[in-house]
Amino acid sequence: MNKTILATGLLFGMLAVVLGAFGAHALKKALTPEALNTFETGVKYQMYHALFLLVLSVITIVPENTKKVVFYLIVIGMILFSFSIYLLATNKLTGVDFRKIGFITPIGGTLLILGWGYLLFSLLFKK
Numbered sequence: 001m002n003k004t005i006l007a008t009g010l011l012f013g014m015l016a017v018v019l020g021a022f023g024a025h026a027l028k029k030a031l032t033p034e035a036l037n038t039f040e041t042g043v044k045y046q047m048y049h050a051l052f053l054l055v056l057s058v059i060t061i062v063p064e065n066t067k068k069v070v071f072y073l074i075v076i077g078m079i080l081f082s083f084s085i086y087l088l089a090t091n092k093l094t095g096v097d098f099r100k101i102g103f104i105t106p107i108g109g110t111l112l113i114l115g116w117g118y119l120l121f122s123l124l125f126k127k
Contacts, residue, residue: 002058008075009050009051009057012047012050012053012078016043020043023036031093035090039085042086043082045078045082045085046078050078052116053075056071056119061123062123069118073114073115077108077109077112078108080104080105081105081109081112082108084105087101
């Protein structure tokens, strides 16, 4: 499981760098400053949680079953949160109205919070 968590963290970290560069260069003139700021928020949270996964993969005090639950909460949360933000920020560049999926963003954020909380709970209260 540790190798999977590490590889996933590396993949999402790499994608965050690529998407950050894409936003800073390719989207800079195509998006409003507000939309670009929104896009950058998605990149930041993706990178934060990619780093979180890297740390999670090497922590030995956390049981494997806890790591597995936290891993899935963080990955699903990151995809729902950051990728819905990317779509919402670039909404005007496509012919698709992504505002209809706006409800996904807070679900993703909630899963991210649950991932952090589950890890905290596990460390504080489980033997």
